Amino acid sequence: MDDFAVDPVILSLTHHAVDWPLCRVFLYDDARYAWCLLVPRRAGVVEIADLTPEDQAQLMQEVVRLSGGVRAMEGVEKLNVGALGNMVPQLHMHVVGRRRGDPAWPGPVWGHSDPVRHDPAERDRRIALVRAF
Amino acid sequence: MDDFAVDPVILSLTHHAVDWPLCRVFLYDDARYAWCLLVPRRAGVVEIADLTPEDQAQLMQEVVRLSGGVRAMEGVEKLNVGALGNMVPQLHMHVVGRRRGDPAWPGPVWGHSDPVRHDPAERDRRIALVRAF
Numbered sequence: 001m002d003d004f005a006v007d008p009v010i011l012s013l014t015h016h017a018v019d020w021p022l023c024r025v026f027l028y029d030d031a032r033y034a035w036c037l038l039v040p041r042r043a044g045v046v047e048i049a050d051l052t053p054e055d056q057a058q059l060m061q062e063v064v065r066l067s068g069g070v071r072a073m074e075g076v077e078k079l080n081v082g083a084l085g086n087m088v089p090q091l092h093m094h095v096v097g098r099r100r101g102d103p104a105w106p107g108p109v110w111g112h113s114d115p116v117r118h119d120p121a122e123r124d125r126r127i128a129l130v131r132a133f
Numbered sequence: 134m135d136d137f138a139v140d141p142v143i144l145s146l147t148h149h150a151v152d153w154p155l156c157r158v159f160l161y162d163d164a165r166y167a168w169c170l171l172v173p174r175r176a177g178v179v180e181i182a183d184l185t186p187e188d189q190a191q192l193m194q195e196v197v198r199l200s201g202g203v204r205a206m207e208g209v210e211k212l213n214v215g216a217l218g219n220m221v222p223q224l225h226m227h228v229v230g231r232r233r234g235d236p237a238w239p240g241p242v243w244g245h246s247d248p249v250r251h252d253p254a255e256r257d258r259r260i261a262l263v264r265a266f
Contacts, residue, residue, distance in 0.1 A: 047211075048197060048212075048214060049197045056193050056197060060190060060192070061189075064186075067181065078180075078219060079180050079181075079182075079216075080217045080218070081181060081215065082214065082216070082217070085211060086238065086240070098219060105219065106220055106244070107243065107244035108243045110240065
């Protein structure tokens with residue numbers, strides 16, 4: 001596990017919020033959505049099934065924990081949870097807050113359009129919300 | 134829990150494959166993808182966080198179990214796992230087998246285009262695969 005590193009594409013699109021027992025937690029840098037990512041701190045993992053059963057259970061717990069943080073962000077009506085990895089194979093789980101009428105609604109946010117970056121104050125406010133969970 | 138029923142939209146787009154301890158398992162009726170659904174047999178559940186912690190852990194186990202069945206289908210190179218619910222709020226988890234060059238690649242399958250229904254032989258072959266897991 002010593003060679004764990006987060007994919008540079010993920011790093012370029014996110015801000016680090018906090019580390020939980022399994023995952024590094026990121027705020028995705030798109031102000032239009034309340035969008036966070038969980039990246040298990042395990043090297044070489046692509047699919048959920050590549051994790052041990054204990055880590056799979058922990059990932060689920062951290063999805064639910066992060067769901068609380070995302071739901072606390074303004075305007076969130078529905079959560080979208082997904083692990084795709086078609087572009088970046090390293091296992092990462094999205095937890096995205098959606099609302100009727102958001103730019104991608106009712107379609108998925110993934111691949112919809114280029115992100116609109118946060119201003120620093122909103123970024124820091126959202127990161128603080130995640131850290132409170 | 135007595136009033137559990139699967140949303141009619143889900144029923145119209147799928148074939149029932151099998152019931153596992155928590156979920157009803159469906160084959161999504163689109164021959165272009167190895168695409169299955171898990172629907173927890175609990176009434177009134179919209180978000181993963183609405184499940185009890187025990188059911189959340191069981192859902193994760195069934196995601197991994199279904200991942201095996203989907204990976205056994207022809208041509209699958211990558212899994213996409215997601216719970217969206219923007220159109221159908223009842224909690225349902227997609228496990229989708231993807232391959233480079235499939236019609237939606239590298240974007241998500243959700244909302245991409247109308248399904249191309251299975252012929253009965255391929256439908257039955259895929260359902261048998263899921264049941265074997």
